[in-house]
Amino acid sequence: MAxxxxxxxxxxxxxxxxxxxxxxxxGQDRSDTLLGMVAAEYPEVSEIIGKNPWEGGTLHRLxxxxxxxxxFARTQEMYNHLFRxxxxxxxxKTYRARTVEDARLKGIDPDIRDNKTIKIIxxxxxxxxxxxxxxxxxxxKRADTPVLYKTIAVKDRNLFTCTITRGFRHQxxxxxxxxxxxxxxxxxYGTGMEGDTLMLDCFRVRFPMPDGKLFTxxxx
Numbered sequence: 001m002a003x004x005x006x007x008x009x010x011x012x013x014x015x016x017x018x019x020x021x022x023x024x025x026x027g028q029d030r031s032d033t034l035l036g037m038v039a040a041e042y043p044e045v046s047e048i049i050g051k052n053p054w055e056g057g058t059l060h061r062l063x064x065x066x067x068x069x070x071x072f073a074r075t076q077e078m079y080n081h082l083f084r085x086x087x088x089x090x091x092x093k094t095y096r097a098r099t100v101e102d103a104r105l106k107g108i109d110p111d112i113r114d115n116k117t118i119k120i121i122x123x124x125x126x127x128x129x130x131x132x133x134x135x136x137x138x139x140x141k142r143a144d145t146p147v148l149y150k151t152i153a154v155k156d157r158n159l160f161t162c163t164i165t166r167g168f169r170h171q172x173x174x175x176x177x178x179x180x181x182x183x184x185x186x187x188x189y190g191t192g193m194e195g196d197t198l199m200l201d202c203f204r205v206r207f208p209m210p211d212g213k214l215f216t217x218x219x220x
Contacts, residue, residue, distance in 0.1 A: 002014045002034060002037035002038045002040075002041060003015040003016075003017075004038070004041070005069070005217075005219060006217050007042075007074075009074065009075070010073070010074055010075050010077075010078040011057075011059075011071055011072060011073050011074055011075075011078050011082070012038070012042060012045075012071075012072050012074060013069050013070070013071050013072075013205065013217055014034060014037075014038050014069070014070050014072065015067075015068065015069060015070075015219065016034045016062055016066075016067055016068060016069075016070050017067055018065060018066070018067045018197055018198060019064060019065065020032070020033065020034055020064065021033045021034070021064045022034050022035065022058065022061040022062050022064075022070055023035045023052075023054070023055045023058050023061060024036070024054060026052070026054055027054075030054070034070060035055065035056060035058055035072075038072055039056065042072070042074060044057075044074050044075075045057040045058075045072050045073070045074060048073050048074075048075075048076055048079045049076060049079075050073075050079060050083075051083070056072075057072045057073035057074065057079050058070070058072055059071040059072065059073060059079070059082050059083065059086070059091075060086070060091070060093065060167065061167075062202060063169070063170060063173070063198075063200075065185075065186075065198040065200070066095075066198060066200045066201070066202065067200070067201045067202070068095065068200075068201045068202025068203060069093075069202045069203065069204070069205050069217065069219065070202075071205055077210075078210075081209075081210050082207060085207055085208060086165075086166060087166075089165040089166060090165065090207060090208055091165060091166075091205075091206075091207045092163055092164075092165055092204075092205065092206040092207065093163070093164055093165075093167070093202050093204070093205055094161060094162065094163045094202070094203060094204040094205075094206075094218075095161070095162045095163075095164075095172055095200055095201060095202050095203065096159065096160075096161060096162075096200070096201050096203055097153075097159070097160045097161075097162055097172060097176060097183050097199065097200045097201075098158055098159055098183065098184045098199035099158050099159070099160055099176055099181040099182060099183050099184060099199075100158065100181070100182060100183075100184055100190065100191065101158070101180060101181055112155060112179060112180070112181070113155070114155055114156055114157055115154070115155065115156060116154070116155050117152065117153070117154050118152075118153045118154075118155065118179070119150065119151075119152055119153075120136075120150070120151045120152075120153065120175045120178070120179065121148050121149070121150045121151075122136035122137060122138060122148065122149060122175070122178075123136070123137050123138070123139070123140055123142075123143030123144075123145065123146075123147070123148060123149070124136060124137065124143060124144060124145065124149060124168045124169075124171070124174070125137050125142050125143050125144050126144055132188070133170070133174075133188055133189070134168065134169055134170050134171075134174050135174065136174055136175060136178050145168070147166070147168075149164070149166065149167070149168045149171055150164065150165070151163070151164055151171060151172055151175045151176075152164075153175075153176070155181075158181075158184075160176060160181065162175075162176070170188070170189070172200065173186055173188070173189050173198075173200065174189055176189075177189035177190060183198060183199055183200050184196075184198075184199040185197050185198045185199050186198055186200075203218055203219050203220075204216065204217065204218035204219075205217055205218075
């Protein structure tokens with residue numbers, strides 16, 4: 001059963017655990033995904049015509065290793081509204097990331113101190129065997145997408161609070177590693193091992209409703 005932490009007649013918010021895919025890949029069974037669990041209780045989510053037919057009313061995705069809040073539309077009108085405002089960079093998702101400092105990684109900035117706000121902006125490109133990783137790049141000619149992705153991070157010792165308005169695969173994980181602070185437990189971009197828990201959690205979402213009022217939901 002999915003952990004539903006908020007619902008109204010237009011949308012709901014689920015709290016995803018580590019290790020569960022948000023949605024299936026094309027052609028895969030969805031029963032072991034967050035979408036499958038949500039749709040079992042709220043079948044109207046499956047009826048939404050979304051960006052990809054197999055994703056229903058899913059508005060955004062978290063990496064399998066990441067935990068936290070995911071928003072699902074229950075009506076086509078709300079899906080269309082939230083999808084549009086994401087394109088306008090008005091849909092905020094905020095994460096907590098517990099990190100380790102690794103000076104061996106390129107790009108470490110010795111001036112990154114506690115309580116400092118850091119703006120990280122890059123393009124992204126696929127990398128590695130079967131393109132399982134991504135790399136930030138400043139060269140649009142090497143990028144997979146022409147869109148610049150932005151992470152706003154506030155550092156407090158080994159904890160970063162990161163806000164994004166649109167997301168690329170592994171965005172926060174790669175961005176923090178890029179500046180020398182990989183997330184604890186990250187086996188791809190840090191020093192974590194397979195099976196470790198990735199210490200990255202989406203704890204707050206914020207977006208304007210159709211009437212213009214700002215909706216915010218945060219968990220402890």
